[in-house]
Amino acid sequence: MKKENILGLIVYLIILVFAVIFAYAVLATFFPHTGLSRGIFILYVIGAVAVGILFNAILYEIGHIIGAKAGRYNIVSVNILGFCFYRAGEKTKFKFKGFDGLTGETVIVPKEDAEKEPNPRLYLFMGLILYAVEIIVIVILFSIYRTAENGSFALNTAYFLLTVGVVGAIIVLYNIIPFRLDTMTDGYKLTMTSNKVNMQAYNALLKSEYYISQGLDGGELPTFDQITDFTADLNLNKVYLLLDNKNYEEAEALLDQIIDNKEKVGQKTYIRTYAQKIYINIMYKSVDEAKAFYETVSTETRRLIFQDKSMPCIRTYLVMSGILDKSRSECLEAIKSTGKAFKNTPENRRHTELVLFNEAILRVDEIHPEWELKSHLLKESSKSKDSSKK
Numbered sequence: 001m002k003k004e005n006i007l008g009l010i011v012y013l014i015i016l017v018f019a020v021i022f023a024y025a026v027l028a029t030f031f032p033h034t035g036l037s038r039g040i041f042i043l044y045v046i047g048a049v050a051v052g053i054l055f056n057a058i059l060y061e062i063g064h065i066i067g068a069k070a071g072r073y074n075i076v077s078v079n080i081l082g083f084c085f086y087r088a089g090e091k092t093k094f095k096f097k098g099f100d101g102l103t104g105e106t107v108i109v110p111k112e113d114a115e116k117e118p119n120p121r122l123y124l125f126m127g128l129i130l131y132a133v134e135i136i137v138i139v140i141l142f143s144i145y146r147t148a149e150n151g152s153f154a155l156n157t158a159y160f161l162l163t164v165g166v167v168g169a170i171i172v173l174y175n176i177i178p179f180r181l182d183t184m185t186d187g188y189k190l191t192m193t194s195n196k197v198n199m200q201a202y203n204a205l206l207k208s209e210y211y212i213s214q215g216l217d218g219g220e221l222p223t224f225d226q227i228t229d230f231t232a233d234l235n236l237n238k239v240y241l242l243l244d245n246k247n248y249e250e251a252e253a254l255l256d257q258i259i260d261n262k263e264k265v266g267q268k269t270y271i272r273t274y275a276q277k278i279y280i281n282i283m284y285k286s287v288d289e290a291k292a293f294y295e296t297v298s299t300e301t302r303r304l305i306f307q308d309k310s311m312p313c314i315r316t317y318l319v320m321s322g323i324l325d326k327s328r329s330e331c332l333e334a335i336k337s338t339g340k341a342f343k344n345t346p347e348n349r350r351h352t353e354l355v356l357f358n359e360a361i362l363r364v365d366e367i368h369p370e371w372e373l374k375s376h377l378l379k380e381s382s383k384s385k386d387s388s389k390k
Contacts, residue, residue, distance in 0.1 A: 008181040015170050022166050030159050035151025048160045052167025057103035060127040064106035067126030072118040073108040080104040100183045102174045109210040110203045124186040131172050138165040192230050201231040227261035232269050240352045248284045271304045275316035282319045309337040311345050311353040315360040322364030328371045335376050354378045
């Protein structure tokens with residue numbers, strides 16, 4: 001199991017334990033004093049949790065908005081529990097959209113006319129500051145109302161507010177974890193942007209993603225010699241551009257730069273980067289060169305590539321299995337997760353991934369036409385076509 005997944009499980013386990021302790025040590029003890037039936041009390045708790053999720057999700061994104069403005073950024077979109085508000089010209093529009101986070105996501109881009117380098121730390125930290133204000137208010141109100149008579153509206157309000165605050169604490173706990181989990185938390189981003197190079201890389205990454213999403217010309221994509229997860233991800237954007245332009249030699253050089261700094265990036269970044277290198281060697285070099293390089297790939301690395309259900313790893317495992325290992329069953333096993341993996345691919349990389357995956361299918365089909373793999377070719381959607389022009 002990957003390090004990020006293990007850390008994620010630990011964090012979710014801590015959250016679960018915290019919630020169970022609060023439920024049994026506080027809410028269950030409070031129940032006899034509410035004057036409510038068991039059924040009504042369950043609805044009371046569900047309502048408090050729902051209000052807690054909604055209120056704290058909104059509060060946290062308000063913190064992001066305030067921090068972004070103070071840090072010299074423009075707001076691209078604000079997503080709260082899938083309700084996404086975004087700018088389209090001079091108008092604010094709405095759509096339902098997924099997000100990278102626990103309860104929401106505020107997408108930002110550095111201001112072009114900023115006198116100083118935009119600083120993301122207030123953007124990342126302001127949600128915690130607003131929660132601190134929230135919890136101070138809740139503690140004051142709880143202290144006032146908790147002495148009210150049993151069954152009174154005031155007493156029930158006190159514990160309702162306390163539950164809202166605890167839900168907020170869970171959201172904050174998740175967001176301040178200084179590790180990369182299933183999403184890049186604010187705590188992780190704060191850690192990563194603690195030095196100037198990472199801060200510049202982060203801003204460059206935000207600009208790059210914004211230009212691509214808006215169909216704007218962002219000029220030459222920058223690359224960084226100092227490798228971290230942030231700079232590696234930015235360099236991988238350049239790799240996709242190079243692969244699009246069939247500049248495999250320069251793409252491989254950038255991949256090698258990340259691979260040579262294995263200890264400075266997460267396992268997910270490393271294994272997907274290594275998969276890209278294997279793909280280039282098998283697809284675009286001679287058979288002898290491909291076989292010679294493939295022999296240097298450890299069994300553990302091959303296993304990790306198979307387990308990582310991302311497009312780079314799927315297409316790489318496909319050509320490994322079809323061209324070198326000559327296993328139709330392994331090819332079909334690799335293809336199984338293509339739909340979900342493609343959907344989870346960042347929009348700015350989808351067109352290139354579609355082309356590369358289809359190239360892999362066609363290459364294997366050319367060698368083994370009897371396997372009938374052409375039915376698994378990905379089709380270009382209108383959205384992918386639009387994205388490819390950006």
